[in-house]
Amino acid sequence: MKKLLIASLIIALPSFAFAAGDAAAGKAKSTICATCHGAEGIAIAPIYPNLKGQKAPYLVSSLKAYKSGQRKGGMSAIMVPQAMTLSDADMADLAAYYSEMK
Secondary structure, eight states: HHHHHHHHHHHHHHHHTTTTTTTTHHHHHHHHHHHHHHHTTTSSSSTTTTTOOOOHHHHHHHHHHHHHTTTTTTTTTHHHHHTTOOOHHHHHHHHHHHOOOO
């Protein structure tokens, strides 16, 4: 029984960690993102990734990796300064906004 409870918590915790994002707040914060990733989350050029429909945990982990310097190369010269300005709440809000786009 104890193993089942632990397994259930491990499965459930990631969803709780990203449940706090506010998509409406994320939309308001996404103006600068639209410069490269498009107003509707579809990139303006093939070198930029589409954000529309991406999973929230992926978006948050990517932003955190840019902010911490763990993610290097590619677009890091653009993304590191952007991510440095974001709080954890900002990241969660942006992730909620883009992940809810269909």
